[in-house]
Amino acid sequence: MSTENLFDPDLFNASVMNTYGRFDIALEKGKGCRVWDTNGKEYLDFVAGIATCTLGHAHPALVETVTKQIQKLHHVSNLYYIPEQGALANWLTDHSCLDKVFFCNSGAEANEAAIKLIRKYAHTVLDFLEKPVILTAKASFHGRTLATVTATGQPKYQKDFEPLMEGFYYIPYNDIEAVDNAIADIDEGNQRVAAVMIEPLQGEGGVRPGNPEYFSHLRKICDENQILLVFDEVQVGMGRSGKLWGYEHLGVEPDILTSAKGLGGGIPIGAMLCKDFCDVLSPGTHASTFGGNPFACAVGLTVCETLEKDNLLENVEQRGEQLRSKLTGIISKYPDIFEEVRGWGLINGLEIKEESKITSIEIVNQAIIEGLLLVPAGPKVLRFLPPLIVSEAEINEAVDKLDKALSKF
Numbered sequence: 001m002s003t004e005n006l007f008d009p010d011l012f013n014a015s016v017m018n019t020y021g022r023f024d025i026a027l028e029k030g031k032g033c034r035v036w037d038t039n040g041k042e043y044l045d046f047v048a049g050i051a052t053c054t055l056g057h058a059h060p061a062l063v064e065t066v067t068k069q070i071q072k073l074h075h076v077s078n079l080y081y082i083p084e085q086g087a088l089a090n091w092l093t094d095h096s097c098l099d100k101v102f103f104c105n106s107g108a109e110a111n112e113a114a115i116k117l118i119r120k121y122a123h124t125v126l127d128f129l130e131k132p133v134i135l136t137a138k139a140s141f142h143g144r145t146l147a148t149v150t151a152t153g154q155p156k157y158q159k160d161f162e163p164l165m166e167g168f169y170y171i172p173y174n175d176i177e178a179v180d181n182a183i184a185d186i187d188e189g190n191q192r193v194a195a196v197m198i199e200p201l202q203g204e205g206g207v208r209p210g211n212p213e214y215f216s217h218l219r220k221i222c223d224e225n226q227i228l229l230v231f232d233e234v235q236v237g238m239g240r241s242g243k244l245w246g247y248e249h250l251g252v253e254p255d256i257l258t259s260a261k262g263l264g265g266g267i268p269i270g271a272m273l274c275k276d277f278c279d280v281l282s283p284g285t286h287a288s289t290f291g292g293n294p295f296a297c298a299v300g301l302t303v304c305e306t307l308e309k310d311n312l313l314e315n316v317e318q319r320g321e322q323l324r325s326k327l328t329g330i331i332s333k334y335p336d337i338f339e340e341v342r343g344w345g346l347i348n349g350l351e352i353k354e355e356s357k358i359t360s361i362e363i364v365n366q367a368i369i370e371g372l373l374l375v376p377a378g379p380k381v382l383r384f385l386p387p388l389i390v391s392e393a394e395i396n397e398a399v400d401k402l403d404k405a406l407s408k409f
């Protein structure tokens with residue numbers, strides 16, 4: 001049955017909370033890097049569920065795993081050993097600098113787990129710490145729960161949700177002096193910096209890559225002061241950057257890493273990974289009913305193995321270079337609109353000039369008309385996040401569609 005006659009936005013809005021500024025289309029099916037709306041119109045999907053559908057839509061390997069696992073066993077409690085969870089954890093620790101994994105269902109939950117781990121480490125290992133403080137960056141994004149929205153260094157996400165959590169302090173991103181000053185300022189009485197929680201590349205904050213010099217300084221100052229270094233790789237991790245993890249671009253290792261979005265290829269899963277020395281969560285101190293269930297973990301493992309088997313990291317690097325080079329051409333063609341293109345692999349941002357009156361959302365709306373899905377990263381940056389399987393021809397097609405959209409301004 002077609003949903004064409006069933007879909008009614010007014011009926012939708014009558015019952016669904018108004019928490020999203022929705023674009024005026026309803027998507028009903030997908031294949032590879034393409035999706036179709038309820039009117040049968042086709043789009044190239046350069047949003048991929050916001051950096052989530054790693055293998056695109058209806059990928060045969062995902063379809064096979066989902067089908068097999070739901071028939072075998074989809075959910076049991078963490079009161080029992082779950083072999084699929086162990087297999088995914090083994091893969092992740094074999095392919096990263098981290099040693100242990102806790103599974104949950106989303107990026108915010110992975111960061112919540114990291115925040116709890118930081119506090120427990122501060123209280124039990126650095127037992128003189130009454131008030132551990134976590135430094136996070138301005139323009140960061142860490143999630144929407146009360147603790148993670150507090151960690152998020154953007155007042156627009158925090159407004160009207162006060163009182164926020166205690167124990168967070170914001171520093172400008174990529175600013176070496178500011179982090180030194182913050183650590184010194186906070187070290188007073190019963191409070192001290194216990195962790196720095198930061199994105200290797202800021203996604204929502206405008207696709208801003210970390211500076212390797214800044215990150216190597218962070219690593220050094222954290223080592224010198226017994227401060228945990230936590231990388232939020234929810235958006236940039238799992239191959240999106242052209243390397244499996246964003247930290248590989250920066251030449252430093254985190255003590256704790258969080259992953260989610262791309263990890264399940266669109267099936268909800270989150271993970272918080274840590275090194276052995278800070279693995280302090282004991283039975284009863286943290287849990288998740290759904291976290292790490294057989295279904296989500298079997299899917300996650302399929303995503304990981306497909307990345308490896310199909311050599312997708314190489315594709316991400318090549319397609320990323322191709323995309324940035326094509327977008328550089330777009331900047332030359334529309335010099336009054338665009339400032340620069342930046343990013344790693346297949347997470348890229350095209351920045352609109354401050355003085356241009358055009359906003360990212362207006363371009364996204366025009367691109368939708370041309371059959372291309374893009375997502376803003378703030379009012380002045382267009383974000384490109386295609387599935388990691390995207391082809392050379394699809395990159396060219398997307399930029400052609402963007403060009404057509406831009407010619408309307």
Ligand SMILES: *Cc1c(COP(=O)(O)O)cnc(C)c1O
Pocket residue numbers: 105106107108109111141142143144199203204232233234235236260261
């Ligand atoms: C999306 C995102 C989150 C939040 O993930 P959810 O699954 O929406 O809770 C956290 N950190 C970063 C860097 C993200 O991009």
